[in-house]
Amino acid sequence: MGISIIVEGKNDRSKLQKLLNDQIRIYCTYGTPGSNQLQRLGLDLRHDEVFLFTDNDSSGRKIRALLSDLFPDATHMYTRRGYHGVEGTPNEYLILQIEKAGLAEYLKDIANPATEWLKDEF
Secondary structure (H helix, E strand, C coil): CCEEEEECCHHHHHHHHCCECCCEEEEECCCCCCHHHHHHHHHHCCCCEEEEECCCCHHHHHHHHHHHHHCCCCEEECCCCCCCCCCCCCHHHHHHHHHHCCCHHHECCCCCCCCCCCHHHC
16 A cells, blocks of 8 residues: 555646655646546555645646545645645645645655754854
8 A cells, every 4th residue: 555646737746756755656637637547546546545636726626526536535635725736835835734644754854854953063
């Protein structure tokens, strides 16, 4: 059983790949998925824990609805209105959403700096 996130486009995937390690698989719908693509996703991800992360616009909500029917147990991740989709969401907000979804352990070290510099260390 793996962990997969479904996003709309390659730029969304690229943005998340910069933050998450390779244990998380990121799939793209490339817009509204057709029945063949939905069937393929259903088969490929049938044993995975699935997360849906689509844009907060009418197209993203339509895609989310289709994917929700296919993956009723999926965890939903959201970006804010006003951001230009997942790809236009600031990293800090994406990291918060990743942590909220319970995926903090999969953040790359560069995305999740755990140490603070002390004055004496300089």
